[in-house]
Amino acid sequence: QKEVEQDPGPLSVPEGAIVSLNCTYSNSAFQYFMWYRQYSRKGPELLMYTYSSGNKEDGRFTAQVDKSSKYISLFIRDSQPSDSATYLCAMSRGGSYIPTFGRGTSLIVHP
Amino acid sequence: DVKVTQSSRYLVKRTGEKVFLECVQDMDHENMFWYRQDPGLGLRLIYFSYDVKMKEKGDIPEGYSVSREKKERFSLILESASTNQTSMYLCASSFGGARGTDTQYFGPGTRLTVL
Numbered sequence: 001q002k003e004v005e006q007d008p009g010p011l012s013v014p015e016g017a018i019v020s021l022n023c024t025y026s027n028s029a030f031q032y033f034m035w036y037r038q039y040s041r042k043g044p045e046l047l048m049y050t051y052s053s054g055n056k057e058d059g060r061f062t063a064q065v066d067k068s069s070k071y072i073s074l075f076i077r078d079s080q081p082s083d084s085a086t087y088l089c090a091m092s093r094g095g096s097y098i099p100t101f102g103r104g105t106s107l108i109v110h111p
Numbered sequence: 112d113v114k115v116t117q118s119s120r121y122l123v124k125r126t127g128e129k130v131f132l133e134c135v136q137d138m139d140h141e142n143m144f145w146y147r148q149d150p151g152l153g154l155r156l157i158y159f160s161y162d163v164k165m166k167e168k169g170d171i172p173e174g175y176s177v178s179r180e181k182k183e184r185f186s187l188i189l190e191s192a193s194t195n196q197t198s199m200y201l202c203a204s205s206f207g208g209a210r211g212t213d214t215q216y217f218g219p220g221t222r223l224t225v226l
Contacts, residue, residue, distance in 0.1 A: 036217075042219055043219045045217065046216065049214055088154070090215075099215060103153035
């Protein structure tokens with residue numbers, strides 16, 4: 001079993017839909033949780049960062065962490081074609097230098 | 112804003128050539144990383160460095176070496192390029208030390224093709 005599991009998709013939704021992207025993990029020591037967005041042929045860019053459990057909102061994006069279930073989510077409201085990208089989750093124990101990344105979920109938002 | 116730059120966006124080399132990929136960050140980060148990214152395999156760590164002149168092997172170091180002579184610069188070297196090293200190469204950096212939240216900031220990537 002991989003430490004971080006992420007469905008590769010692609011996930012195809014119509015413009016305006018609410019998108020839910022998810023990762024599960026097995027290491028209960030993870031405390032820091034990140035979401036990256038990667039456009040085609042570009043490097044990943046940090047989208048959201050949360051510590052421990054709970055929700056964090058930034059504009060149309062909400063990151064949610066459920067440590068009891070070892071499950072994290074990224075919600076995108078009012079999705080736009082410009083949100084079409086691959087979304088990678090990442091998590092770490094803190095105090096270590098190297099996050100563990102999911103393989104990414106490809107999202108396609110069609111007009 | 113953190114800025115990580117990579118020397119080339121696209122590179123085409125021949126089998127057996129020595130290849131240098133350079134990465135520079137401007138945020139005084141202590142940690143720097145080299146990954147390769149292939150379809151279906153995700154990000155795989157090649158090497159990382161947590162200080163000048165220090166380096167540690169990642170998950171797939173074979174066929175690669177690195178150099179960190181200055182804090183802001185981390186180079187990846189392919190001693191003798193092979194076709195199976197055709198990939199997207201990504202450099203990243205993070206604060207490290209007591210401030211370490213492990214959040215990594217990535218460069219734009221270098222798409223390397225070895226013929």
